Amino acid sequence: MPAEIYDQGSDLMPIAVVGMSCRFPGDAVNPSKLWDMLLEGKSAWSPIPKGKFNADAFFHPNPDRNGAMNVRGGHFLKEDIGLFDASFFNISPNEAKAIDPQQRLQLESAYEALENAGIPMERVAGSDTSVYVGVFNRDYSEMLARDPEVGPAYQATGNGQAILSNRISYFFDLKGPSITIDTAYSASLTALHLACQSLRTGESKMAIVGGTNMIFSPDIMVAMSLLRFLSKDGKCYTYDHRASGYSRGEGVASVVLKPLDAALRDGDPVRAVIRQSAVNQDGRTAGITLPSSSAQESLIRSAYTSAGLDPSHTTYFEAHGTGTSAGDPLEAEAISKVLGRNRSSSNPVIVGSIKTNVGHLEGASGLAGLIKAVLILETGLIPQNLNFEQANEHIPLQQWNLKVPLETMEWPTAGLRRASVNSFGYGGTNAHVILDDAHSFLQTYQGNNLSKFNSRNSALNGFHPKGDLPVVDKLYVLYSNDENSGRAMAEQLSKYLIGHKDIDSSLMDNLAFTLAERRSQLPWRACVRASTINDLVASLETLKFKRTAKSPKLGFVFTGQGAQWYGMGRELLARYPTFLGRIHAADEILKNLGAQWSIYDELNKGENSSQVDLPHISQPICTSLQIALVDLLSEWGVTPGSVTGHSSGEIAAAYTAGALSFESAIEVAYHRGVLSSSASKFYGQAGSMLAVGLGHAEAADAIADHVKTGRAMVACVNSPSSVTVSGDSVAIDQLCIALTASGVFARKLKVQTAYHSHHMSTIAEKYRKAMHGIHSESGNGIQFFSSVTGERHDVSKFGADYWVQNMISPVLFHQSVTSLCSGKQTQSSKRRPRSSGTPDWLIEVGPHSALSGPVRQILASIRSSKIAYASVLVRKKDAVHTALDCVASLVADGCQILFERINHPCGSPAELKVLNDLSPYTWNHGTVHWAESRYSKGYRLRQFPRHDLVSPPKQFTRISSSETITISPIALASTELGSHIPADGQRQQRRISKPRRMQTLSQTHSRNVLSR
Incomplete structure (x- = not known):
């Protein structure tokens, strides 16, 4: 393919994924940890944490029940989502508590993605960098709205959807487009598509794409239960016969994109290459939430056609794969019609979905699938798909030339690795992305475009080849925003180094390069010299960070x-x-x-x-x-x-x-x-000099007292208590003996000339x-x-x-x-x-x-x-x-020094790479920033389960004898009086043992209840 078709403005211009970050459920707190989870076949499913809301108080097995949800579990972040490093982003505590945690974590994620790309903040400030963020939920905004009387001052900017992207642009001083996208579940992959368009037209030079989804309110769970979106046991059974709905998950992710030429020019790590992206709409279907297989097929086909790529060359497909009985067969059919055709069952399309590991991250789900696909392309390993026993009866895998991996497998072919990623919104907006592995693509691309580049091939970051490079000392620097974060970073780095001791020399070169030249210069810093991993680990144990406001004089x-x-x-x-x-x-x-x-x-x-x-x-x-x-x-x-x-x-x-x-x-x-x-020859006798531990006046007195032969004088006033005496050697020897005898420091210098004395006059x-x-x-x-x-x-x-x-x-x-x-x-x-x-x-x-x-x-x-x-x-x-x-x-x-000239005095070697498998920045999450009224908290954390007859109080955690409860006339119309069906489905008899004031909507029903 001619090189010119890849130029700026071309729809085929390759886009490099240069940085990635994620914070997903369970242990998947960064891309490396996510990959460990995928390879180990782990699921992040857990019961709904008590701190989110009291699931028991909202649960009912019947999804048709108003005010209830039919799930007790999902996929949640391990860390409290109220934790935020506000000072890093120059945000006051008062403002921080008003900001939606989705905004906060998206800020941290954006920084981590830039860090992963080796792009310091100071390098992007003022640049034409665009920001596109996908979002779905507004739990925090709705929570704050429960009691407008106590809303925080910064509620408007803290919860505006537009500010999700705008706040990133504001903090990093980015001048490109800044747009928040809500197409529901496809939001983050749609955001990535728009970012690629912006890069290809030259509207922006770099793009940060984000996706976020935080859960801390039962309300959306309740609404989704009514629509039967959710899996009854809170798990995603992608393409499995047990598929009955999806499992919600929370998380945040970011990727940094650049035109491939720019990434290579700047020495950025190229983790994968986006060959094409596409977005379309289902249009009119049998229902607004019912997917269209034909629209999905059209989307995938158009992406491959516009890219000039053969779908049969794609081996892996990261499916939307939510685990719904209706949606999964429609997607599988579309994949089969485009990619399964022209291949046999012995060469199937391998299909998986990250949702079986971390749940459906909704607004962030598209980026979750993309990050998984990039990791697969980098490593050549395809993780097993969880929660799969046998295929959905409407998905004939073998007939459609599809395969769900039941265990981790190696990429089945040599050469180019290509993957596709799907993401669909429940309103019908669909997104698709085609990815190539960086190593294979660049072998061809750079071979055809050698004249365009004068930079290192940075496509193999994360791979540390063993080598016999000379062991030399270099400087290693760590930057942090505060001392605690710095110490934590040093600990993380030490653990990383201990795990990589077998690749000492090449790793140390890349590490020094990454830390010194590809990190943001934050106010707290520490710097050490080391030549080996053992040296550096030892230094990290005693490393001291210091805050610096300016460069010293x-x-x-x-x-x-x-x-x-x-x-x-x-x-x-x-x-x-x-x-x-x-x-x-x-x-x-x-x-x-x-x-x-x-x-x-x-x-x-x-x-x-x-x-x-x-x-x-x-x-x-x-x-x-x-x-x-x-x-x-x-x-x-x-x-x-x-x-x-x-x-x-x-x-x-x-x-x-x-x-x-x-x-x-x-x-x-x-x-x-x-x-x-x-001088001695001209003067006629030898001269010497003597260092003396006395002040000027005391030394002059000592010379007068002890020098009897020859001449000596105070030649140098070094300090208040240190001088140098110079003169004839015989005089210097006399003075030295006398001072030493009296306990005064005196030492002859290694010189053969009496400088700064009468000897010099000649x-x-x-x-x-x-x-x-x-x-x-x-x-x-x-x-x-x-x-x-x-x-x-x-x-x-x-x-x-x-x-x-x-x-x-x-x-x-x-x-x-x-x-x-x-x-x-x-x-x-x-x-x-x-x-x-x-x-x-x-x-x-x-x-x-x-x-x-x-x-x-x-x-x-x-x-x-x-x-x-x-x-x-x-x-x-x-x-x-x-x-x-x-x-x-x-x-x-x-x-402020030039590390590259210290660590690489002969010029940076072409093989130097940004290490993208280092732990991300260690945030100072010592403070929970949260603004919530007692009414809202009482609603989320209410103790008592819902009752078919008596509606729970919405504003209090506990019911006292003086509080009001409400009897629902709707419940009375369909409930046998004198009994109720609690959330666990077991019929129980209850007696009201303590009188309460009761406000009724039907006096007749009230009297009947009280009389029983």
């Missing part, structure tokens, strides 16, 4: 000399091309400057052969490392609003602020290293001349806080003079960090900063977390305990681990 702090170590950042070379590329680029610059060594080679040396402590190597290698880290973080979306550096750390800080080009930064570091290595002019070509760049708006001045520095003033001062002047790190944390600016500041004010995080960028102690001491001294600290690298720890742990902390605090 970041300040970068750059380490100076002395923190370098062999292998620093080494693991990043093999994992991240950006980091590796920057190191190679720095090597090229150094080579042109005359360097006889390689950064890349040095980082890959062992501890014994490493030369990173030599000044001419340590200076440029540390600066290059820091710049590579900055560029890597920037690629991940981690950028600062302000920077400062300790000593030579200012070089990379200036690069980050846009004050130095990459080439200039490497050159500044190179000349500083080369000249520093010869090379200052040479350094200035070497940088004659260095000039400032225009900056990028990031604030630079100078450790030379202790204040914010103008980015236009980073010429050679500044870098000379940086080398010879004391390092005022304490002052610069204090200024940065307070957002302090000077009169010389000309550019408006990108981000002003106090940072939320200080991130150390360098070989090691050498500044963690001073930074924390500074923060304590200025009472900035809310500012957090993290380091990108830590000595002798895997650089990938420390870098990802640092970023994970930022993500948990609200930082």
Whole structure:
């Protein structure tokens, strides 16, 4: 078939089912659980829950009895339908209780369907997405109307049928058509048909289709009993000889649809392909509720004809199959005439109905059948049809080439899997959908349309092939609307992972992709690093969620000399091309400057052969490392609003602020290293540096007291209680011995040069001349806080003079960090900063977390305990681990990062898929939202069964001696006085033992009753 016939606007344009959600009776709380139920052959039938209404008070075995129903059971949701996560949808409790539970659960279902499709809310906001919702019941509206005196304020919007679809469009900010459909039982499949039309005409770009049905009033049961719609034992016997009516069920479902081209382009999971849909009407039949087999046949035939498909290629048919003695034979005949023809009894059409498992979901029944059909097509398994003993005498299955599966069976043929779905309304509106399995269809479709796509084939989601992919660390993030939901999500994910331990590597790739890139970013979040399932499960056990209102402001702090170590950042070379590329680029610059060594080679040396402590190597290698880290973080979306550096750390800080080009930064570091290595030679004696646990004034006093030979000075003010002393080695040794003896912390640094001392004066002019070509760049708006001045520095003033001062002047790190944390600016500041004010995080960028102690001491001294600290690298720890742990902390605090560049630095692999078998979002269902008058509640939960003679009170739960009861003249006309037939059908004699006031409609009948 030519590719062009599938284009936009064509009636044949394939539609992808990209997301599904459902909440059906019993354990079928999501599609995966539904599938488990179907494969296990389970029924969700149960007696009518007491919380719905007191079935005993409304039951009578005779369906012709007014005010009574002839069933005691059905198919119901396990969870209280009054539970709703109102805060997730920004709905106040007062409004939530006024909203029909059908609206509420449809909202949750719509979100779950988008989540299942891997489509975040923020991606659909403002889009031309249409919403079509099928509905049948209005139990809540009718319940609220029982007592208009106490109706809730939002009753009108909470119960309007139109709002069922409109509220979804409102919350998600969807701009396409938004329509609620009521064609009774065919409503949701009719809604899907309209959605397909909207997509094919281009009216909308995506569609959310919903269906809902909630039961909590006996009234419709009573009305349906009178029409003999309901099965007397509350079960659907589809195509069985016992069929006598259907069993009601409640549930909600949603599917997300997209044009197939768009789904493939966007990398969405294609779960099935809609080839065609159709809707028609029975017209005039023998009765408005009596189906028309000829109309159903015409519907199915027209769908196949318009799609250009051969009905004989369809193997499975999900029937409407309600289990009515009249309707089932008519539908079976229509199926046989279209699909059973041209095949033999050895190749029958396999016919089933989900109604035998979950009941007739009425307004949601069409989507229930569709979801079952999609699951069958995905797996190639056809579940057994329940409640089948022998065929209805009017359905000759073998003659019509039909088969009802009595046990779960494999799809009988190889190749394409095709299924049909029926859904009929009791007023005659019929809907039909034809589905193909995604895998087989796409093999042909993409083969003919390769030029149209540049995306992954995402049709096989849910299947996790085993593979030998390398085990690497990735970030895994969970988002939730509140802490409790987050914890519950972590528990569900842990259970999922434990059940999939045999497919570690491929699953972890897809999981990281799904959680990080295909989930809505909700305010509570947690993020962890892991490489294996066991790692992630262990992390989930202690996972802590944090609420984030905004992305945090970041300040970068750059380490100076002395923190370098062999292998620093080494693991990043093999994992991240950006980091590796920057190191190679720095090597090229150094080579042109005359360097006889390689950064890349040095980082890959062992501890014994490493030369990173030599000044001419340590200076440029540390600066290059820091710049590579900055560029890597920037690629991940981690950028600062302000920077400062300790000593030579200012070089990379200036690069980050846009004050130095990459080439200039490497050159500044190179000349500083080369000249520093010869400083001792020029000065005439060796120099050293000493870290001291004293404040500035105390350290100066200690130098005066203990240094007797040589010169030493406070070179760096690191914090209120930490300084670095620099000077002649003999002086440094004297001071170190004296301080250690007196119990003061003192440790010599791994440097061979006395930076920021008189030693540097001998090379200052040479350094200035070497940088004659260095000039400032225009900056990028990031604030630079100078450790030379202790204040914010103008980015236009980073010429050679500044870098000379940086080398010879004391390092005022304490002052610069204090200024940065307070957002302090000077009169010389000309550019408006990108981000002003106090940072939320200080991130150390360098070989090691050498500044963690001073930074924390500074923060304590200025009472900035809310500012957090993290380091990108830590000595002798895997650089990938420390870098990802640092970023994970930022993500948990609200930082918006580009996960795909962290988890897939070489580009997202084509085989990455959205996992659609994960548990859906865990809602916070801690509150029941319900608005009901005592009159209504009294009616639903009345204690006493109906009486043929005495009508029950409608407004009270209990009858007291002072209350009024009413005698029905209709009942009196047909009831033997002195006795009654209770609901269980047994005749009993009753005596009125306690006088009551009685309001009668017939005084004669009243006197006769009282006299007996």
